[in-house]
Each structure stands twice: as C-alpha cells, then as structure tokens.
Amino acid sequence: MRGARFPIAAILVSGAVATASFLISLPSSYEHGAETAANDVAYAPGSGLTPPSITESESVTVGASASAAIIPNAIDAPIEKTPAPPYERTLTIGKGDTLMAMLTDAGIKRGDAYEAITALSKIYSPRRLLPGQEVTLTFHPDPEGKEDDRFAALTLATAVDREVHVTETDKGAFKANEIEKPLLRSVHRNQGDIQSSLYVAAMRANLPEAVLMELIRAYSWDVDFQRDIQPGDAFEVMYERLDTEEGELARYGDVLYAALTLSGKHYPIYLHTTRDGTTDYFDDKGRSAKKALMRTPINGAKLSSRYGKRMHPILGYTKMHKGVDFAAPPGTPILAAGDGVIDHAGTNGAYGKYVRIRHNAEYSTAYAHMKGYARGINRGTRVRQGQVIGYVGSTGRSTGPHLHYEILRNGRQTNPLNVKMPSGVQLKGTDMARFETTRREMEQQFSALESGLAVAENEAQR
Numbered sequence: 001m002r003g004a005r006f007p008i009a010a011i012l013v014s015g016a017v018a019t020a021s022f023l024i025s026l027p028s029s030y031e032h033g034a035e036t037a038a039n040d041v042a043y044a045p046g047s048g049l050t051p052p053s054i055t056e057s058e059s060v061t062v063g064a065s066a067s068a069a070i071i072p073n074a075i076d077a078p079i080e081k082t083p084a085p086p087y088e089r090t091l092t093i094g095k096g097d098t099l100m101a102m103l104t105d106a107g108i109k110r111g112d113a114y115e116a117i118t119a120l121s122k123i124y125s126p127r128r129l130l131p132g133q134e135v136t137l138t139f140h141p142d143p144e145g146k147e148d149d150r151f152a153a154l155t156l157a158t159a160v161d162r163e164v165h166v167t168e169t170d171k172g173a174f175k176a177n178e179i180e181k182p183l184l185r186s187v188h189r190n191q192g193d194i195q196s197s198l199y200v201a202a203m204r205a206n207l208p209e210a211v212l213m214e215l216i217r218a219y220s221w222d223v224d225f226q227r228d229i230q231p232g233d234a235f236e237v238m239y240e241r242l243d244t245e246e247g248e249l250a251r252y253g254d255v256l257y258a259a260l261t262l263s264g265k266h267y268p269i270y271l272h273t274t275r276d277g278t279t280d281y282f283d284d285k286g287r288s289a290k291k292a293l294m295r296t297p298i299n300g301a302k303l304s305s306r307y308g309k310r311m312h313p314i315l316g317y318t319k320m321h322k323g324v325d326f327a328a329p330p331g332t333p334i335l336a337a338g339d340g341v342i343d344h345a346g347t348n349g350a351y352g353k354y355v356r357i358r359h360n361a362e363y364s365t366a367y368a369h370m371k372g373y374a375r376g377i378n379r380g381t382r383v384r385q386g387q388v389i390g391y392v393g394s395t396g397r398s399t400g401p402h403l404h405y406e407i408l409r410n411g412r413q414t415n416p417l418n419v420k421m422p423s424g425v426q427l428k429g430t431d432m433a434r435f436e437t438t439r440r441e442m443e444q445q446f447s448a449l450e451s452g453l454a455v456a457e458n459e460a461q462r
C-alpha cells in the first residue's frame with residue numbers, strides 16, 4: 001500500500017489524458033483504507049508540524065501539461081468539440097469557514113459538496129481543518145459550454161508528507177484516498193561544549209529542539225540535568241532528518257547515537273534493536289539506558305526545594321517536604337517519569353491539580369500544583385515514559401509556579417534524588433555481539449560526518 005506513490009501533478013495529468021470526462025482511476029493498491037488512514041494521521045500536537053500548503057507550481061504544471069496532452073485529440077475531432085482541460089482553484093480556509101460553505105460558494109452543487117465531504121470524512125475530519133490550510137478543487141468545463149463546470153476532485157494537504165484526494169468516481173459519487181509522499185532520510189551530526197546548561201549549548205549549536213528533547217529523554221534515567229552538568233562538559237549527537245522530495249522538513253527521526261561528557265567521563269548511548277525486536281538505547285557496555293523512573297521529569301527546570309525537613313513557605317513551621325520541587329515557567333511540560341497507568345488525575349487538596357502514575361507494584365510517581373493536564377490524561381490512561389502528562393502551574397498550596405514531584409515506593413514517599421533505580425537490560429551472547437556491530441557502525445558513521453561539519457562549526461564560532 002505504502003509502496004505506491006505518485007506526485008499529485010502526475011495523477012491529475014494522466015487522468016486528463018486518459019478520458020475527456022476526467023475520471024481518475026487509481027490502481028487498487030493505491031487506495032488507502034479508512035481504518036489505516038485513521039492510524040496514519042497521527043501527528044501529535046506539539047510535534048511542531050504545521051499544515052502544509054499545496055504549492056503553486058503544481059497547479060501551473062497540471063494546467064500546462066493537460067492542455068498539451070489534449071492537442072493530438074484535436075486533430076481527429078471537430079474543433080468545436082475539443083474539451084477544455086480541467087482547471088484548479090485553490091481556496092484558503094479562513095477563520096470560521098466551513099468546508100460546506102466554501103464548496104457551495106465556489107459554485108459546487110450542494111449534493112456534490114455533501115458527497116465529497118462525506119468521502120473526505122472517512123479519512124480526515126473536516127473539523128480538523130485550520131485557518132490558512134488550502135483546499136484545491138478541480139473542475140471540468142462542460143464541453144457544450146451550457147452547464148456549470150463540473151466539480152471533479154478536491155485535494156487537501158493534511159501534513160507535510162500527506163495529502164487526501166477526493167475524486168469523483170461516478171456521477172455524484174466520490175471516493176477519498178490518502179497519499180503518503182515519500183520522505184528522504186538524512187543523517188546529521190551536531191556537538192557542542194556546555195557552559196551553563198545543555199539547553200543553551202544545544203541551541204547555540206543549532207541542534208533542533210525535537211532532537212534535544214529526545215536526547216534528554218534518552219539520558220533522563222541516568223543524568224540529573226540540574227546537578228550533573230558542569231562547565232566544560234560536552235555533548236555530541238547523530239540524528240535523522242526526514243524531508244519531502246521538495247526539500248521541506250517533514251520531521252526529525254531517531255537519535256541514533258549520542259554521547260555526554262560529564263566531569264571528564266564519556267557516556268555514549270546507541271540506538272539498537274535486539275533480536276526480539278525491542279529498540280532502545282544502550283550504553284557502550286550493552287546496558288539499557290532505560291531505568292525504571294526519571295529523577296527529573298521536566299526539562300530545563302531548576303531544583304528549588306529538596307526532599308526533607310524544611311520551614312514551610314506558606315504554613316511557616318518546620319514540615320517534612322516529601323518530594324522535590326522544580327521551579328519552571330507556567331506551562332512547561334511535565335513528563336511521565338516511567339511507563340505506567342494514571343491512577344489519579346484531578347484536584348487533590350493542597351496538591352492542587354495532581355496526577356499520580358502507578359508504574360508497577362512497587363513504584364508510583366506523583367506530580368502536583370499543575371496548571372492543567374495534557375489531553376487524554378485521565379484515570380486508567382496508559383502512559384509512556386517521557387510522555388507529556390501536564391503543565392507546570394501553581395494550583396493548590398503553592399507560592400509560585402513549580403512542579404512538586406514525588407516518588408512513592410510501596411505507597412510511601414521516598415527521596416527521588418537518592419532512590420536506587422532498578423537498572424535495565426544487560427545484553428549478552430549473540431545480542432551483545434550484534435550490538436557491538438551496531439556500535440562500530442554508528443561510531444564510523446559519526447566520524448565520517450565529522451569533517452564537513454567541523455568546518456561549519458568553526459566558522460560559526462568566530
């Protein structure tokens with residue numbers, strides 16, 4: 001299914017050449033079932049993707065090629081019968097517009113507009129359309145020039161690498177297909193010295209933020225990015241980037257390799273798939289980088305209050321502080337410290353807006369004073385390590401925006417900074433031998449990328 005891919009211009013032109021009535025027939029392998037499509041259009045909010053637009057050059061190409069292709073037919077047919085080529089109109093969705101109103105305003109019969117929208121809805125809900133998004137309509141002029149031009153197709157880019165085509169299959173009947181554009185994968189290298197924080201260093205080195213987030217997640221079980229980073233530390237990373245054929249960024253792929261140098265020690269990690277099909281990060285000794293729980297389930301936050309006895313800032317007397325506080329701007333994403341199931345998501349007295357995740361029989365984690373919950377975070381929801389569960393706020397008994405974080409062991413709070421985390425997998429035997437190959441290949445690839453980038457970086461630093 002995913003193998004069959006055609007650029008939009010090619011499809012429209014071949015449709016025009018094949019039949020004057022502009023019936024587009026697609027190979028059956030080309031059609032995308034509605035069930036598959038629903039899963040495919042899984043762009044998470046916050047992924048940084050904006051709905052792309054259909055480029056003008058495509059519309060131009062279609063019109064020009066189509067009319068050129070029609071010319072040979074004109075020799076056999078009387079000139080007045082020459083069908084005019086189909087043409088396109090691109091509409092931009094404005095605030096408060098409905099697709100129905102836009103289509104009927106464009107002169108499409110209500111019945112046709114309804115059928116086209118119904119077909120579209122099987123793959124992509126029109127309610128997801130955003131202002132600024134473009135819809136391209138294809139019309140076929142009436143050969144006699146008596147009736148209105150016939151509406152034949154609707155095209156909509158649903159993501160930078162995806163389009164939905166709604167085409168007329170029969171008079172008044174429409175079918176939707178989703179087309180996934182091929183993406184080009186490239187591997188990139190980035191590195192930098194850390195002066196104050198990894199975030200600042202990464203931004204100075206132009207590391208994409210999505211890649212930085214992935215890097216932080218990969219290390220979150222071992223590195224406390226507040227306490228462990230010292231001036232003179234360094235990072236290096238090799239990651240994938242996926243572009244459309246037009247050279248537009250679709251998204252960043254995996255971090256393949258990374259290394260942190262902390263207080264002179266080198267900590268590399270490698271993305272590796274074991275024989276049982278699990279893909280994870282492993283250190284140079286073949287130990288899984290994944291630990292049970294993250295000590296710091298938030299990025300770029302300052303540890304503002306430790307676990308233990310303290311003078312309570314609001315109550316004014318000494319009280320046990322049964323968690324750690326991270327000061328962060330309101331709205332900063334809070335991450336699930338480990339895989340688990342939400343067992344509380346709601347207000348909880350002095351804790352304010354509060355989420356608790358049960359990770360296993362032994363461990364739970366709790367997050368308090370939230371501003372709000374991430375979408376879909378309810379009691380019973382399964383969450384993955386590093387998934388955003390909510391946002392920093394100051395609800396409940398709180399003096400200012402911060403995350404109050406607790407690790408509960410057998411129902412009792414423990415000090416998140418001291419709790420001994422169970423470590424992950426240790427590769428052995430054949431798995432270890434396969435990992436050694438992965439590791440060598442990645443190190444070679446990383447070195448091979450060095451020369452080109454080193455020049456650019458030196459220039460940037462001067």
Ligand SMILES: [Zn+2]
Nearest residue numbers: 323324325404
């Ligand atoms: Zn606290």
